[in-house]
Amino acid sequence: MRQHEVKRERELGGNTFYIRPFGAFKAANMSGEILSLLTPVIAGVAPLVLGSDAKAGGASILDMDAEKAAPHLSNAMSGVSGDKLEALLKKLLIQHRNVSVELEGQSEAQLLTEDIANEIFCGDTQDMFILAFDVIQVNYSGFFERLGGQYGKALNAFRVMGQPSSKDTAS
Numbered sequence: 001m002r003q004h005e006v007k008r009e010r011e012l013g014g015n016t017f018y019i020r021p022f023g024a025f026k027a028a029n030m031s032g033e034i035l036s037l038l039t040p041v042i043a044g045v046a047p048l049v050l051g052s053d054a055k056a057g058g059a060s061i062l063d064m065d066a067e068k069a070a071p072h073l074s075n076a077m078s079g080v081s082g083d084k085l086e087a088l089l090k091k092l093l094i095q096h097r098n099v100s101v102e103l104e105g106q107s108e109a110q111l112l113t114e115d116i117a118n119e120i121f122c123g124d125t126q127d128m129f130i131l132a133f134d135v136i137q138v139n140y141s142g143f144f145e146r147l148g149g150q151y152g153k154a155l156n157a158f159r160v161m162g163q164p165s166s167k168d169t170a171s
Helices: 026-051 066-077 082-095 114-121 127-157
Strands: 008-012 015-019 098-102
Touching: 008 127, 015 127, 026 082, 026 127, 082 114, 082 127, 114 127
Parallel strands: none
Antiparallel strands: 008 015, 015 098
């Protein structure tokens, strides 16, 4: 069954995470929450990414000058509720039992729980966001690829892995 197959492995902080996809109806349900959180961020940084300061061809948030990007990112994130973000992270990482972890020094994977996540990511929440991004990619990669044709560079700005393909930047 596709839902029970590991689709991605990710090593973070010495721990190996195994990500399985959501069921179809759960993925559809969560897509609205994900888009509601990403839309203000995309809208907030799109002018900077699409502006004259962006590098030619395949601009990315990682390519932006940090001092110039900070006010745009701050404004974009100001409308994002911490409670909503926390709830979404819990849904992506633990609530639906789709992520397992093999802790450093252990040889058997176990389901990622809130207690384990708190222990692993305490003081290093960036890795938690990276893992959440991986879960989103596993579940919605085709969806975001199709959006890439419509929103071009603004959507490509959020791609962490690899370079945007020509079909994503085509007008």
